[in-house]
Amino acid sequence: MTAKVGVITFPGTLDDVDAARAVRYADVEAVSLWHGDHDLSGVDAVVVPGGFSYGDYLRAGAIARFAPVMGSVIDAARKGMPVLGICNGFQVLCEAGLLPGALVRNHKLHFVCRDQWLRVENTQTAWTTRYEPGAEILVPVKNGEGAYMADEPTLDALDGEGRVVFRYVGGNPNGSRRDIAGISDPTGRIVGLMPHPEHAIDALTGPSDDGLGMFLSALDALQGAPA
Amino acid sequence: MAKVVVDVMPKPEILDPQGQAVARALPRLGFDGVADVRQGKHFELEVDDSVDDATLAKIAEGFLSNPVIEDFVVRRVSE
Numbered sequence: 001m002t003a004k005v006g007v008i009t010f011p012g013t014l015d016d017v018d019a020a021r022a023v024r025y026a027d028v029e030a031v032s033l034w035h036g037d038h039d040l041s042g043v044d045a046v047v048v049p050g051g052f053s054y055g056d057y058l059r060a061g062a063i064a065r066f067a068p069v070m071g072s073v074i075d076a077a078r079k080g081m082p083v084l085g086i087c088n089g090f091q092v093l094c095e096a097g098l099l100p101g102a103l104v105r106n107h108k109l110h111f112v113c114r115d116q117w118l119r120v121e122n123t124q125t126a127w128t129t130r131y132e133p134g135a136e137i138l139v140p141v142k143n144g145e146g147a148y149m150a151d152e153p154t155l156d157a158l159d160g161e162g163r164v165v166f167r168y169v170g171g172n173p174n175g176s177r178r179d180i181a182g183i184s185d186p187t188g189r190i191v192g193l194m195p196h197p198e199h200a201i202d203a204l205t206g207p208s209d210d211g212l213g214m215f216l217s218a219l220d221a222l223q224g225a226p227a
Numbered sequence: 228m229a230k231v232v233v234d235v236m237p238k239p240e241i242l243d244p245q246g247q248a249v250a251r252a253l254p255r256l257g258f259d260g261v262a263d264v265r266q267g268k269h270f271e272l273e274v275d276d277s278v279d280d281a282t283l284a285k286i287a288e289g290f291l292s293n294p295v296i297e298d299f300v301v302r303r304v305s306e
Binding site for chain 1: 237241
């Protein structure tokens with residue numbers, strides 16, 4: 001089976017090209033998905049990439065969640081298809097209700113753009129099995145509305161169930177509750193994070209190749225999955 | 228047609244850095260005595276008479292606001 005991973009492009013998406021490149025670096029076929037498509041072209045997983053979908057009008061991700069392609073992604077995700085939301089993609093997955101909580105304006109109002117250390121807190125998800133437990137990875141973070149917010153019972157549940165997948169180390173860039181950089185759904189197949197693993201797949205073009213493990217993990221998950 | 232106003236505000240427990248930035252700017256501009264500022268969104272909708280209150284609530288709750296972080300108030304301001 002040749003795995004195929006779809007990468008969505010909304011109006012205002014910026015990081016679809018890098019996300020598709022990261023998918024190809026993992027020896028997986030990358031399939032472009034347009035926001036107006038209902039059909040997912042037979043892909044086995046989907047990456048919702050970063051950017052400013054629909055100008056981030058109203059709220060980041062609020063309009064993108066109603067795009068035709070997202071209806072199909074939400075249906076497929078609920079049936080178990082792996083989905084990764086990066087940055088604006090994470091915001092879209094939260095707005096869509098596939099992940100709990102919300103991303104709000106950074107605590108100091110600055111757009112933060114820097115290389116950021118993260119600790120991989122859960123290596124059981126479809127997107128993180130290639131990492132050692134507790135591994136620290138260096139990937140870029142770049143956002144203005146990246147502060148993860150949820151009510152205390154939700155935060156307690158995420159912590160208690162091991163659904164905090166990535167946590168900021170060496171300084172919290174945006175005021176995220178409990179230093180949360182990324183979370184998963186209860187199945188571990190849907191993951192969202194604010195930092196950008198797709199920008200860190202080759203030391204030539206990024207601060208490290210630490211992000212590639214996420215795409216290789218997805219390859220493992222898809223190849224291990226029954227056809 | 229009716230005019231409907233929807234006000235969306237960050238929940239009290241949610242940090243509002245934009246409101247805080249406005250609050251901090253006021254004394255610098257010579258305006259004293261403003262203890263706090265919260266910043267939200269104000270929507271004005273022109274709606275057909277066929278749009279009932281339940282539909283307006285759905286619009287406000289499901290789209291104009293994110294109930295995780297925001298509260299909303301729907302008001303009909305004219306008939």
